[in-house]
Amino acid sequence: MRHLPYFCRGQVVRGFGRGSKQLGIPTANFPEQVVDNLPADVSTGIYYGWASVGSGDVHKMVVSIGWNPYYKNTKKSMETHIMHTFKEDFYGEILNVAIVGYLRPEKNFDSLESLISAIQADIEEAKKRLDLPEHLKFKEDNFFQVPKGKIMNGH
Numbered sequence: 001m002r003h004l005p006y007f008c009r010g011q012v013v014r015g016f017g018r019g020s021k022q023l024g025i026p027t028a029n030f031p032e033q034v035v036d037n038l039p040a041d042v043s044t045g046i047y048y049g050w051a052s053v054g055s056g057d058v059h060k061m062v063v064s065i066g067w068n069p070y071y072k073n074t075k076k077s078m079e080t081h082i083m084h085t086f087k088e089d090f091y092g093e094i095l096n097v098a099i100v101g102y103l104r105p106e107k108n109f110d111s112l113e114s115l116i117s118a119i120q121a122d123i124e125e126a127k128k129r130l131d132l133p134e135h136l137k138f139k140e141d142n143f144f145q146v147p148k149g150k151i152m153n154g155h
């Protein structure tokens with residue numbers, strides 16, 4: 001993937017409310033504008049990396065980019081699940097993400113249970129890979145140190 005690592009920030013917006021309720025896995029959704037600004041050759045699929053909310057701590061994350069074939073969305077979305085338990089929702093706050101690796105393409109599933117198992121397997125795999133020195137180093141990247149107010153999208 002030529003564009004990795006890929007750094008971007010954006011405000012957290014509302015999605016369809018399925019992540020927490022149907023899957024038990026909340027995903028912080030980016031606005032359309034951030035999704036539209038992704039480089040054209042960043043393929044849809046499931047990625048992993050690091051994320052922080054506002055000027056908070058940096059945590060491991062998984063991110064799904066695409067049309068969610070299971071739900072047949074008509075708009076491309078970019079949704080981040082952070083491997084951390086937050087005290088409350090953070091809609092409207094700035095989410096900072098550093099995407100460092102690719103896991104798999106998006107797939108359709110014949111049941112909600114198989115979609116959930118696949119996402120849980122992604123989370124476990126991402127946690128392992130992010131401990132490798134080549135990925136771990138991005139947790140400390142300057143991207144996460146600079147003032148977090150400005151919305152940007154790029155490298």
Ligand SMILES: Cc1cc2nc3c(=O)[nH]c(=O)nc-3n(C[C@H](O)[C@H](O)[C@H](O)COP(=O)(O)O)c2cc1C
Pocket residue numbers: 015016017018019020023025027029046062063064067068069070071079080081105106107108115118119122123
């Ligand atoms: C790690 C990860 C992997 C995912 N993989 C798929 C997938 O293969 N197919 C799919 O249809 N949706 C996939 N999703 C997206 C979920 O369907 C999506 O997060 C859910 O619909 C929540 O949407 P919402 O934020 O609009 O509520 C994945 C999400 C995550 C976080």
Ligand SMILES: Nc1ncnc2c1ncn2[C@@H]1O[C@H](COP(=O)(O)OP(=O)(O)O)[C@@H](O)[C@H]1O
Pocket residue numbers: 012013014015016017018019020021025026027028029080081082083084085086088089090091
């Ligand atoms: N660990 C987490 N990772 C991502 N989002 C989280 C997490 N914990 C709480 N949230 C909150 O849950 C929201 C996402 O839940 P979700 O059910 O996917 O709703 P939506 O469809 O509106 O995106 C996020 O916008 C955020 O405010």
Ligand SMILES: [Mg+2]
Pocket residue numbers: 015016017018019026027028029079
């Ligand atoms: Mg979501």
